[in-house]
Amino acid sequence: MFEATKVGRSVSKSEFKEQRDELRTQLLEVQRQLRETHIPVIVVVAGVEAAGKGEVVNRLNEWLDTRGLQTFAYWDLSDEERERPRYWRFWRNLPPRGEIALLFGGWYLTPIEHRFRGLCDDAALDAELTRIVDFERMLTQDGALVVKFWFHLNEKDQKQRLKELSRDDRSRWKMLPEKSKFSEQYELFEHVAERVIRQTDRGIAPWYLVEATDSRYRDLTVGKTLLQAIRARISQPLPMEPPPTADPLDLPDSAPAQITLLDQLDLTQKLERDLYKSELKRLQAEINELTWTAYKKQRTTVLVFEGMDAGGKGGAIRRITSAVDARLYRAIPVAAPSDEEKAHHYLWRFWRHIPRAGYMIIYDRSWYGRVLVERVEGFASEAEWRRAYSEINDFEEQLVEQGAILLKFWLQVSDDEQLERFRDREKTPYKQYKITDEDWRNREKAPQYKAAVNEMVARTSTEYAPWTLVEGDDKPFARIRVLSTICEQLRAALAEDVGASVRSVKRCGDHPERRAKPEARD
Template identity: 45%
Template sequence: MSLFETAELGHKVDDATYARREKKLRADLLDAQYELKELGAFPVVVLINGLDGAGKGETVNLLNEWMDPRHIEVHAFPEANEEEKQRPPMWRFWRALPPKGKIGILFGNWYTDAIVRRATRKDRKAEFGQHIVNIRRFERMLADEGVLILKYWFHLSQKGQEKRLRKLAANPRTAWRVTAHDWKLFKRYDSFVTTSEQALRETDAAHAQWTIIDGSDDNHRSLAVGEHLLAAMQARIKQHKTARKTAVKPVTGKPARKPGDDGRNVLNSLDMSQTLSDRKYARELEKWQGQLNLLSRHPKFREHSAVLVFEGMDAAGKGGAIRRVTAALDARQYHSIPIAAPTEEERAQPYLWRFWRHIPGHGQIVIFDRSWYGRVLVERVEGFCSEADWMRAYGEINDFERQLVDSGAIISKFWLSVSAEEQLRRFQEREQTRFKRFKITPEDWRNRDRWPLYETAVCDMVEKTSTDIAPWHLIAADDKQYARIAILRTLCENIEAAL
């Protein structure tokens, strides 16, 4: 039995019933919308998909009419523009996500392309399967971030669709809505429906359920969507109001030893004694900066981008290392992004949103001074997020980086490892030096006390996110000169390998 069969039963609602139910519905929807806004706790993402002529556009317009359009954002996604093509396909959807307290209606979305390309046989099974996997991951992440995801599929029988399209085409006021593309897709009705059914089945989950809407009767369709949306919003609002906030506590004490743990880890196995003489440093610096400059202007680099991630304990030398990299680059080609506390707009979005907004187009280089790894480092150790949040971050980060690489980005991640003794020496130096007094705060001293906890977090991070496509480079950074050269060399090697 087809998934869509119940949507072909010919549901109907008479006008009198409609008028009565609509009146109550719109008042309740408006109420729920304002409560959502007042609460400001989560966004609502409404996906509108399905067959042409099944009433998708009418429904979106109706939702805007019923509710306050000032707090609804509608996004449609025509063909990708140049800026979008240079970035991962999900970039434009990230940009369209509504902030907490608002409703975002995505009309045509991450399903559209995947289904159309498969139904018209532009994609093979394997590619389609990959799209589905990506979608599942993305929706899982959204749901974990608290987004209420509502997915509507508008269905019509083949006969029903033909009738609809003909009717629309016959009326001069609606004829514009039926394009040649629609008729082309209509000819592939079976293929389109079969592909859609597969997509729906494989992406139907408790946290992102599909609701199939019979599109044949206007009254029924409108009420079905509206009442479902209302119930879902009310349920989630209620849940938020009754949920008791369990405060997240910072981790304290020493991390537990895992069985079989001999105390050796990737950090303390690093040879920290490596140094570089001034003369050798000057020579190597010129060599690798020259090399990096050439690579950044390589014609093939115009089809790539570079994403650099710098992480390390306080005073590990991130800033200095970054400046040795940027000195080799044309200032028009790179952006350096210092990651501090998120802004108001950023806090109203899923965690990775504030990094997505900075990812480079082709030929560009973006340098993150601290990064999305904050979640599994400082946020984990300081208890700024729940354990569940940082635990799932590993997978989300790997997924994010894979998307970057797929779109042509060359990722280089550096952990600058400084010993506790050397850090202490640098802190003291900073307190005494005029130019460096800005760099040391009481917080730095506080973080120092949690050294063992940070060390465990770093080891876990390296273990879980050092992937083939974006491995971590652990840099012994007690000697700044050695570290800077190691970074420049690694960066050149990474770019060279990709070109």
């Protein structure tokens, strides 16, 4: 695979100067055109040590307008990155539409180094490469251009470069442990790199192998390749996705076939007021203790609340937040996306709020808007919301892999109960802000929403993140059901070792064990 990067290509100084200014002009022009599009450009810069990756990135920062360009390096894990899923550090660095991000190594750096050092085996590497392919496919399907450069040197040239870098305190290579292995085990590193490139070289996100012996040839090649890739992407929209085929979960038109999971709920269930008060007090006290235990054990808690309008989400959330120390949680009300959020993949705004290990995050509506309101109201195309199921499942799996306790609630009320609550909100001054024209319009689309919820639960109620469907006509009953479920699941999860909660295959690049936090209560 790497033979083509060892043939000795070079460019003279005069040729370089002759081509450089014209190339720079063209890059600035295509960057200007890019700003008018909805295309984010992600450039991954990877390769063997001493190939000049830093020089290339510095050159691109020189040639391009830095106002639309950001550079990110992934050397050491910070504490806040270590306490979140691995891809959190990449999600927060994804560029908005119309801009460019240069990523040193990107999501490839750690898996390659871990496999090279024997910290994982081929199976773990392959599991991570599968996730990488899915991640890049998701980005490109959302409109991103992913350009990946691999810079290569022959063994002799690398040894000479490493010798020179050993005298440079600013070299990343000098900061790495076990530095000599790069020159001593050149063939092993090349073997690992070939496996990674072969399995992740896809038409939607191809690798460009660049001979890095001559810096002038290397830099011109990168500039020209990036120019051509951006031009092609601007002029040629992404290929049309094939029309969806018949889906086994689509409900036929006959009345019996229209019965859904929601129709199986017994909405007549009630809870006596006295029992409600005693249970509320008991469960809130238990939740308080459990959240402190989760903090000490560094187990993140993620609560997701979805449900019908006036289904009781806010009331249930208030019974949780009134019991939990305010220093331990954040509640995120999810409404229509802001301009900044629209400039990114729809999951970006949820990734950015993932808390550090030990804390609780409560989503009042969530990423499921893509397969509910965006589906029903036509804000997302059919291709977009259909592929969202697998994107959401992968997102949630990554949360659980990192040790998060993820609980998802759907609160359901009958049409009659919803109508009564709507009318009550209209009559009560301090509740009027809760009722809008959109709420009334949504009632007219109840059948479409019911079908969407049925499919959502069927496709995303997984072993590691199951849905809890809550009968909500009686508010006391629904609130106690939510609180008791949270206590039950937290108790079970906190009784386990963190590693026992990770159900998926071990992957190259997994974070090291987290350090325990000291107890801090006052």
